């Protein structure tokens with residue numbers, strides 16, 4: 001696996017990696033003024049096809065983030081979809097891919113640009129990304145000493161680069177304190193919010209429970225997916241409700257969910273084992289179901305997939 005892609009989509013064109021650069025004086029560099037999506041494309045080895053997972057939902061959330069940030073997107077959803085397909089094809093990927101689709105403020109320092117005057121650029125930066133080891137093994141986590149950002153100041157509903165300043169503080173602290181996974185943040189009301197890069201869910205007495213979208217979380221696409229799969233495929237009850245910290249210590253199972261984290265089991269929180277201290281049966285079933293759906297192996301959910309190679313078998317592509 002190479003360290004970086006050969007090709008990047010940058011401001012409307014496919015360019016070699018070296019040419020995808022922005023100036024140091026732009027608001028995106030100086031203040032993190034950008035919104036983005038982290039998206040996965042899953043490889044179906046039988047069909048030799050790469051499927052972008054829930055492309056429409058990612059593009060809708062990107063539009064919502066840009067709207068709240070008063071950024072006008074210079075590309076239509078169709079153009080952005082075409083750009084994604086083209087850059088994945090250009091890199092000739094035949095394996096699971098994660099990519100970042102970013103829109104950035106490409107103007108300089110010193111002025112707050114009215115929306116109509118701010119130049120918005122964009123890029124798509126892909127890389128091969130097989131499952132991390134923690135998806136199988138699970139992680140040990142903790143409650144962070146940092147409080148989750150809030151809708152009243154830095155809204156977590158907006159997927160903005162600058163939000164990840166907090167992610168860095170919280171994740172690095174957890175790592176220095178010896179935890180293997182990202183931490184769990186509480187919100188300003190002291191209720192469980194999410195991880196700095198993934199949502200949180202737990203199983204208690206056969207019910208899948210996750211905080212509501214008003215708990216200062218990102219409106220996660222994986223969280224929506226998991227809720228639907230738990231309800232409709234696993235036929236289990238689901239609840240979106242506030243969660244107390246101490247419920248984590250007595251949960252039967254817990255996991256992070258997100259595009260990057262996929263479904264990462266949580267083995268312990270603050271050194272309290274979760275259930276048996278190993279990934280549990282519901283988590284396993286959800287993982288199996290989720291990966292089957294994402295790879296295009298479940299007919300009813302193929303509507304969530306956007307094919308990259310359009311059914312042209314890799315072998316025939318040469």
Ligand SMILES: Cc1ncc(COP(=O)(O)O)c(C=O)c1O
Pocket residue numbers: 038194195196197198199217218219220221222223257258259260261
């Ligand atoms: C802060 C945060 N919460 C939740 C998620 C999960 O969102 P999604 O499932 O849409 O990837 C992410 C990104 O993966 C994130 O960065």
